[in-house]
Amino acid sequence: MKLKFINPDSGMSRAELAAREALLSRAAGPDTAISMDCPQRTQVCIDSDLDVAVAAPEIVQMALQAQADGFDAVCLYCFSDPGLSACRELLQIPVVGGAQASLALAAQLGHRFSVLTTAAGRIPQKAAFVRALGFGNALASVRSAEHGPNEGRSPATDGALVKKLAQTCRRCAEEDGADTVILGCLSFAGLGAQVSALAGLPVIDPAFTLVGIAELLVRQGLCHSKLAYPLPPRAVRAWSGGTID
Structure with a gap:
């Protein structure tokens, strides 16, 4: 495969x-x-x-x-x-x-989940995104881990990051009623098991x-339904690169 x-x-x-x-x-x-x-x-x-x-x-x-x-x-x-x-x-x-798969998995593990994103400014967008995917009723909260995707990771810093994520997970459980947490950025890849062990609840690693x-x-042998995602009508579709600054 x-x-x-x-x-x-x-x-x-x-x-x-x-x-x-x-x-x-x-x-x-x-x-x-x-x-x-x-x-x-x-x-x-x-x-x-x-x-x-x-x-x-x-x-x-x-x-x-x-x-x-x-x-x-x-x-x-x-x-x-x-x-x-x-x-x-x-x-x-x-x-x-990564998001849709993790949200579907969260529904198998508990009743209410929280999402940890990278920065507070991303919270409204992530909450709206989860609702748009149809999982809004089970969303307990979106919280920020305040660790951006550009901040980088190393074995020397992962321990502190795991502790920070676990602390935020516990707040999701104690203050928001979450029973499951999703690491809402792939910059946290590979940390789910460590965070889960420290926080004491299931933590989903989207990676x-x-x-x-x-x-x-x-x-x-399963694939997305073509009744849900039909092939678009044949047409010429073109775009070119540009700059937004």
Whole structure:
């Protein structure tokens, strides 16, 4: 089985992408090969709705190329699911979004969940996004971990970050009534189990969730419904790159 992960944050080196492939492989079966790429023509780091819109066109092209290259599924390595519906309209293989997959998993683990995002300014957008995906009734809260995707991580700093995330998880439980928490940014990838152990409640890691859901769909021969995501009418559609500053 071959899974293509599309990381929408541009400018990553091959070594950085390989490190993420190795991390994801920890959650994969022995017969699963994981490949990750990031946009080459789009300069963006997903931190707003604007970034999602800017990133989507090249992501759609990358997803189409992954299908042509024989991958069994495409995984969008982001909690904003950029271009998810458009990719599903065009592709005949499963396309999995980090947010949608994690929200669906949360519904299997408890009654009410919270989402941890990177900054307070992202809270309204993330809450609206969760509601738009149909999970609003189960949303206890969105809280900020105040650790942006550009702040970086290292073994030396991960311990402090895990403690900060666990403290925020406990506040979600004690003050907001959450019984499950989702790490709402892929910059927290690989920390779910440690945070869960420290916080004392289930903590969903979208990175590993993407692997598991994609493998499940491929193994069961399932794909998104073309009644829900029909192929768009044939037409010439073109766009060109530009700059927003």
